[in-house]
Amino acid sequence: MTTPSIQIQLPASFGPDRERVVIGYLAGRLYGRDAWAKAFEAFDLLDQAVLVTARGYYTFRTLYQQVVDRLMADAYLGELLTLRDVEQQSPALWSRFARRIISEFTQRGWRRSDVPEARLLLSYLLYWWGAFARGYAFEVEVFRDLRNSGVQFQAHNLLDRQQRYSPSDLAVSGMAGDVKTSIYFVQAAAPLEHDFYIMRLVARGRTHMLAVLLKPAAWDIIDGDTVLGHLDTIVDQLPAPVRIRHRGQELVVVDYDEWKRRILRLQGEAQ
Amino acid sequence: MSPQTFAEMSEAEFDTLLDDYIEREAASYGEVPAEIFFDLLLERSAAKTRQPLHLEVTVVDDHLVITPDREMGDVIVRGNEVLVGERRLVFQLAGAAQM
Numbered sequence: 001m002t003t004p005s006i007q008i009q010l011p012a013s014f015g016p017d018r019e020r021v022v023i024g025y026l027a028g029r030l031y032g033r034d035a036w037a038k039a040f041e042a043f044d045l046l047d048q049a050v051l052v053t054a055r056g057y058y059t060f061r062t063l064y065q066q067v068v069d070r071l072m073a074d075a076y077l078g079e080l081l082t083l084r085d086v087e088q089q090s091p092a093l094w095s096r097f098a099r100r101i102i103s104e105f106t107q108r109g110w111r112r113s114d115v116p117e118a119r120l121l122l123s124y125l126l127y128w129w130g131a132f133a134r135g136y137a138f139e140v141e142v143f144r145d146l147r148n149s150g151v152q153f154q155a156h157n158l159l160d161r162q163q164r165y166s167p168s169d170l171a172v173s174g175m176a177g178d179v180k181t182s183i184y185f186v187q188a189a190a191p192l193e194h195d196f197y198i199m200r201l202v203a204r205g206r207t208h209m210l211a212v213l214l215k216p217a218a219w220d221i222i223d224g225d226t227v228l229g230h231l232d233t234i235v236d237q238l239p240a241p242v243r244i245r246h247r248g249q250e251l252v253v254v255d256y257d258e259w260k261r262r263i264l265r266l267q268g269e270a271q
Numbered sequence: 272m273s274p275q276t277f278a279e280m281s282e283a284e285f286d287t288l289l290d291d292y293i294e295r296e297a298a299s300y301g302e303v304p305a306e307i308f309f310d311l312l313l314e315r316s317a318a319k320t321r322q323p324l325h326l327e328v329t330v331v332d333d334h335l336v337i338t339p340d341r342e343m344g345d346v347i348v349r350g351n352e353v354l355v356g357e358r359r360l361v362f363q364l365a366g367a368a369q370m
Contacts, residue, residue: 019276020274023275026288026289026291026292027288027291027292028291028292036307036311037311047340048340061339062338091296091297092297094297095294099293102289113282119280120277122289126289128342134300165347165349166347167345181301182302182308183302185308185312185344186303186308186311186312189311189312189318190343190344190346191316191320191345192316193356201303201304201305202300202302202303202305203304203305203306204304204306231309231310232306244309246310246313247310247313247314247317248317249313
């Protein structure tokens with residue numbers, strides 16, 4: 001029996017340097033702004049890469065939807081919501097599904113030593129799986145923490161596909177917000193239309209921190225002074241609310257616990 | 272950046288790369304360093320706003336399936352629906368028309 005042929009068609013601008021940066025991401029060797037910017041661009045370009053089989057042409061984006069999202073997303077979220085300690089237990093759940101993606105990729109006959117470009121497809125599927133799975137784990141962590149902290153909010157139901165793909169993840173005191181991991185936030189960058197974004201960052205290469213990015217109008221509802229900040233110093237200025245002006249946009253960044261404290265005060269005054 | 276391309280990597284090296292990636296990601300948060308996050312976010316959000324979003328429409332078992340050419344935070348596409356802000360656009364397959 002002969003092995004069915006497959007072929008990978010990459011966008012013209014996806015050269016060996018782009019491939020090396022994808023490998024650099026997998027190897028944990030992205031250092032500095034330029035390396036990260038190139039990695040995001042590389043994964044942008046891979047959206048348009050195509051797998052050609054005897055059955056047809058499929059973009060990597062379509063394959064992610066068909067092979068990963070449609071087959072694994074609901075099962076992952078179902079298990080995620082049963083975890084007692086999401087922060088501690090969800091990485092193991094994420095990695096179990098990541099290994100399932102590798103098995104699925106192999107079973108479909110796409111793991112081929114004579115088509116090394118197919119490794120880019122697997123890299124792409126794992127990258128987006130990481131963005132999806134880590135993103136929803138973080139969202140569940142935040143929802144549980146807000147509930148435990150006494151913050152009143154309305155959140156979408158992750159197990160309901162219709163609600164899961166709602167325009168915003170949650171509403172707090174009439175303000176619409178999203179919960180985002182930093183990689184997904186940057187990769188799927190879009191106009192910042194919500195009032196606030198709860199996000200997780202890594203500071204100084206190792207310490208993780210939770211912060212909230214707000215539009216100035218949303219900050220005005222919460223009320224309070226800000227200090228003028230700069231991108232280079234923002235990590236050191238937190239937890240104080242920091243106002244940044246950059247690339248024509250003005251935003252307020254505040255430590256997550258400080259934001260919660262102010263929201264609780266706002267909601268207490270409203271009662 | 273890696274010195275190697277995938278074509279220069281053996282199966283065993285590729286397996287090791289994947290194993291290490293999964294182990295490392297499971298042990299860390301895998302986040303963008305704060306020092307560069309804001310600049311990249313604002314740069315990319317401005318650039319992406321100007322780019323068109325292409326939607327691929329296919330028919331699967333008599334149902335429309337719409338797939339965007341990329342993930343974009345403010346436009347949500349699932350099945351035969353497209354959400355733009357609070358607006359939900361639902362696409363349906365019409366019968367064949369004769370001109």
